[in-house]
Amino acid sequence: MRIRVVNPNTTESMTALIEANARAVTGPGVTLDAVTSTMGPASIESHYDEALAVPGLLAAITAGERDGADGYVVACFGDPGLDAARELTDAPVIGIAEAAMHAATLVGRGFSVVTTLARTRGRAWDLAARYTPAGACRGVHACDIPVLALENDPTVRRRVVDLARRALATDGSDVIVLGCAGMAGLCAAATAELGVPVIDGVAAATVLVQALLTLKVGTSGHGEYAPPPPKPYIGLLEVFNRT
Numbered sequence: 001m002r003i004r005v006v007n008p009n010t011t012e013s014m015t016a017l018i019e020a021n022a023r024a025v026t027g028p029g030v031t032l033d034a035v036t037s038t039m040g041p042a043s044i045e046s047h048y049d050e051a052l053a054v055p056g057l058l059a060a061i062t063a064g065e066r067d068g069a070d071g072y073v074v075a076c077f078g079d080p081g082l083d084a085a086r087e088l089t090d091a092p093v094i095g096i097a098e099a100a101m102h103a104a105t106l107v108g109r110g111f112s113v114v115t116t117l118a119r120t121r122g123r124a125w126d127l128a129a130r131y132t133p134a135g136a137c138r139g140v141h142a143c144d145i146p147v148l149a150l151e152n153d154p155t156v157r158r159r160v161v162d163l164a165r166r167a168l169a170t171d172g173s174d175v176i177v178l179g180c181a182g183m184a185g186l187c188a189a190a191t192a193e194l195g196v197p198v199i200d201g202v203a204a205a206t207v208l209v210q211a212l213l214t215l216k217v218g219t220s221g222h223g224e225y226a227p228p229p230p231k232p233y234i235g236l237l238e239v240f241n242r243t
């Protein structure tokens with residue numbers, strides 16, 4: 001099975017970190033490649049960024065279809081363009097927030113999300129409401145570290161773990177979800193320090209795509225995720241015409 005992990009922002013170094021953490025959970029017979037969006041924001045930290053990340057994501061999915069990918073991971077915690085991506089393929093397409101939040105509900109009664117900027121907390125709450133039962137998400141907390149600072153700031157691990165520890169206490173939760181693809185490398189250390197399951201969505205989504213492929217199930221084209229009806233797209237988006 002061939003899995004393509006798409007970083008919808010345009011920062012190559014972040015893709016490399018994402019790829020390493022995805023590769024760490026690939027099973028036998030799985031080939032994986034990670035790609036960086038060729039257009040859009042350097043990082044995704046606002047609704048504006050999220051909207052402008054979608055064309056690059058869709059271009060990467062289209063390329064994956066050409067290259068024979070069997071499944072996809074959308075490696076950004078806002079799960080940008082997830083539904084649109086599903087209209088382009090019959091392969092499974094899993095977002096990292098989606099995978100992490102679902103996994104969290106399987107191993108605890110309530111989870112807390114630790115994410116980057118405070119302004120992205122609303123998106124995390126919206127996704128939790130979409131993916132999980134009422135009450136499963138107990139809190140969303142921001143460490144106020146910009147996405148691209150995660151790589152180089154030596155205080156990141158301490159700040160994320162301390163915030164997660166406070167979240168467990170204040171939220172009454174028993175699981176932590178890391179709210180950024182750039183936090184993937186913190187998962188093992190945070191798990192060891194906190195003594196609770198800490199879930200990284202990059203790994204969770206990569207495993208879930210493999211699981212779906214093992215079940216031989218992919219995206220249903222029967223209804224809402226059927227291919228988009230043909231129509232002209234003009235201007236900058238003319239390249240998205242599907243003739």
Ligand SMILES: O=C(O)C[C@H]1NC(=O)NC1=O
Pocket residue numbers: 009042043044045075076077078115116117120147179180181182
């Ligand atoms: O929403 C966030 O803060 C995290 C999200 N942004 C990004 O560029 N990759 C991410 O996973």
